[in-house]
Amino acid sequence: MKVSVFGLGYVGSVSAASFAADGHHVVGVDVNPDKVASLNEGRSPIVEKGLDELIRDNAAAGRLRATTDAREAVHATDLSLICVGTPSRRNGSLDLTYLERVAEEIGEALATKDDYHVVVVRSTVLPGTTHEVVIPAVERTSGKKYGTGFGVTVNPEFLREGTAIHDFRNPPLTLVGHNYRSDAEPTQALYAKVGAPVVATSIRTAEMIKYTSNTWHALKVAFANEIGNLCKRLEIDSHDVMEIFCRDQKLNLSSYYLKPGFAFGGSCLPKDVRALQYRAKEVDLDMPVIQSILGSNQLQIRHAIDAVIETGRKRIGLLGFSFKAGTDDLRESPIVILAEALLGKGYQLCIYDRNVSIARLVGANKEYINKQIPHLSSLLCETVDDVLERSDVIVVGNNAPEFADALARTRPDQIVIDLVRVRKDRGEIPAQYRGICW
Numbered sequence: 001m002k003v004s005v006f007g008l009g010y011v012g013s014v015s016a017a018s019f020a021a022d023g024h025h026v027v028g029v030d031v032n033p034d035k036v037a038s039l040n041e042g043r044s045p046i047v048e049k050g051l052d053e054l055i056r057d058n059a060a061a062g063r064l065r066a067t068t069d070a071r072e073a074v075h076a077t078d079l080s081l082i083c084v085g086t087p088s089r090r091n092g093s094l095d096l097t098y099l100e101r102v103a104e105e106i107g108e109a110l111a112t113k114d115d116y117h118v119v120v121v122r123s124t125v126l127p128g129t130t131h132e133v134v135i136p137a138v139e140r141t142s143g144k145k146y147g148t149g150f151g152v153t154v155n156p157e158f159l160r161e162g163t164a165i166h167d168f169r170n171p172p173l174t175l176v177g178h179n180y181r182s183d184a185e186p187t188q189a190l191y192a193k194v195g196a197p198v199v200a201t202s203i204r205t206a207e208m209i210k211y212t213s214n215t216w217h218a219l220k221v222a223f224a225n226e227i228g229n230l231c232k233r234l235e236i237d238s239h240d241v242m243e244i245f246c247r248d249q250k251l252n253l254s255s256y257y258l259k260p261g262f263a264f265g266g267s268c269l270p271k272d273v274r275a276l277q278y279r280a281k282e283v284d285l286d287m288p289v290i291q292s293i294l295g296s297n298q299l300q301i302r303h304a305i306d307a308v309i310e311t312g313r314k315r316i317g318l319l320g321f322s323f324k325a326g327t328d329d330l331r332e333s334p335i336v337i338l339a340e341a342l343l344g345k346g347y348q349l350c351i352y353d354r355n356v357s358i359a360r361l362v363g364a365n366k367e368y369i370n371k372q373i374p375h376l377s378s379l380l381c382e383t384v385d386d387v388l389e390r391s392d393v394i395v396v397g398n399n400a401p402e403f404a405d406a407l408a409r410t411r412p413d414q415i416v417i418d419l420v421r422v423r424k425d426r427g428e429i430p431a432q433y434r435g436i437c438w
């Protein structure tokens with residue numbers, strides 16, 4: 001393919017040289033004439049292992065050159081990658097000056113180009129930026145319409161400086177955000193020789209995934225360091241701890257516990273986070289990330305309470321009472337906290353949870369129910385349909401399989417507040433459907 005790469009910094013130089021190595025014809029563009037000259041002389045404009053050789057070989061083979069002339073580069077290629085910086089302003093907001101300028105330059109060039117051209121946003125941009133900044137800038141200066149005159153995709157970069165060429169060759173996945181198949185195909189074709197799965201999604205989702213990934217990476221570092229600091233105070237080798245911790249790929253390093261939904265609860269997580277926090281306090285250690293976990297969890301319960309209040313209805317049915325399906329354990333169940341808050345505000349509640357009903361009857365958790373939550377025990381219903389019949393708002397609080405089916409039996413005048421994404425599809429739910437964080 002014929003590709004222009006705007007911005008010859010860490011991302012642009014590595015991408016340009018690697019695409020050329022895969023046989024594409026690449027034109028690098030930068031406003032800095034020194035970087036352009038350096039690339040044309042076969043030298044890397046940045047320090048990165050292996051990049052000098054890659055640029056030298058591909059420049060010599062005639063597949064890689066650079067220019068400061070945006071118009072010439074756009075006219076000579078079918079696709080333009082935007083790899084310019086999106087730095088932080090002092091207040092933390094993104095400085096989009098370079099991004100918008102490049103989009104304008106590409107648009108100005110497209111004004112005099114007849115062929116369809118795809119603009120690929122590879123810089124890291126917040127959700128909405130491509131639609132609100134890039135597309136309008138190209139439309140304004142090209143006089144063309146997005147979707148007919150030119151295409152746009154979002155293709156975030158996941159490389160790490162220092163191992164950038166290796167990371168380019170071996171990415172976890174190639175992410176292509178797009179609105180039209182005709183734009184996704186040429187973007188994906190760029191990566192034909194990179195052996196990673198291609199994941200296609202919407203533009204806004206692709207933008208958000210990049211931030212989700214980087215924030216997660218930052219959180220991992222902060223978490224490991226806080227555990228490390230506590231281990232040191234307790235004279236335990238933190239590397240032994242984290243190495244063994246990482247061997248658990250079922251619960252620790254996996255998609256488990258990474259599904260947005262309701263607060264955690266039960267007899268272990270809140271108690272253990274609290275105890276670890278207390279131990280840190282005893283040894284005079286601050287763990288700001290870990291110390292903020294329980295507060296964040298309480299806020300999620302608050303969001304659920306607010307979602308119920310916002311409906312303006314008073315008759316509330318709760319499907320699920322224990323903190324997860326398949327248990328009758330009500331200790332620190334966030335649904336119990338939700339129910340208590342609503343009861344305190346004068347709402348009428350009816351609650352169904354198969355396991356809690358059985359426990360109440362056979363005595364497994366009877367003592368807890370009778371002693372700790374007698375005020376809620378009397379609100380338990382015998383069947384799901386009792387709850388459906390007697391409520392204007394139905395809150396799904398855990399993932400019991402019967403709740404997914406029950407939603408098909410709701411009425412159009414009812415509101416469903418789903419705290420757990422009990423169903424993937426929303427078809428066949430007659431009630432108005434609201435997810436807690438989707």
Ligand SMILES: NC(=O)c1ccc[n+]([C@@H]2O[C@H](COP(=O)([O-])OP(=O)(O)OC[C@H]3O[C@@H](n4cnc5c(N)ncnc54)[C@H](O)[C@@H]3O)[C@@H](O)[C@H]2O)c1
Nearest residue numbers: 007008009010011029030031083084085086098123124157
């Ligand atoms: N550095 C990384 O490891 C990395 C990894 C993944 C994603 N990203 C993201 O990729 C983007 C680029 O990061 P970077 O570190 O490569 O930036 P960088 O600052 O190293 O390079 C940006 C380049 O863009 C050039 N430029 C500015 N305006 C231009 C214009 N109008 N036309 C042509 N070139 C222009 C600059 O001269 C500079 O050479 C950022 O959004 C960043 O967040 C960076």
